[in-house]
Amino acid sequence: MDINPDISLIIDKLTPYQISQALDISLDDATALIAGKLKLEELDENTSRLLIDLNDKLGS
Known part of the structure; x- marks a missing residue:
């Protein structure tokens, strides 16, 4: 699984x-994000920023 280091926490x-x-x-998108099937770049800009x-x- 290749997790973007920007969102690993x-x-x-x-x-x-x-x-x-x-x-x-969606729960499916969240699951795909964790599995590395959905990349940060594939999310809309506001969701990526959030x-x-x-x-x-x-991390703080």
């Missing part, structure tokens, strides 16, 4: 359901 600490709720994406911000807050 969120993937390690949150469940797919929590990610889907936090980012307002994901990175949340990941940074989890």
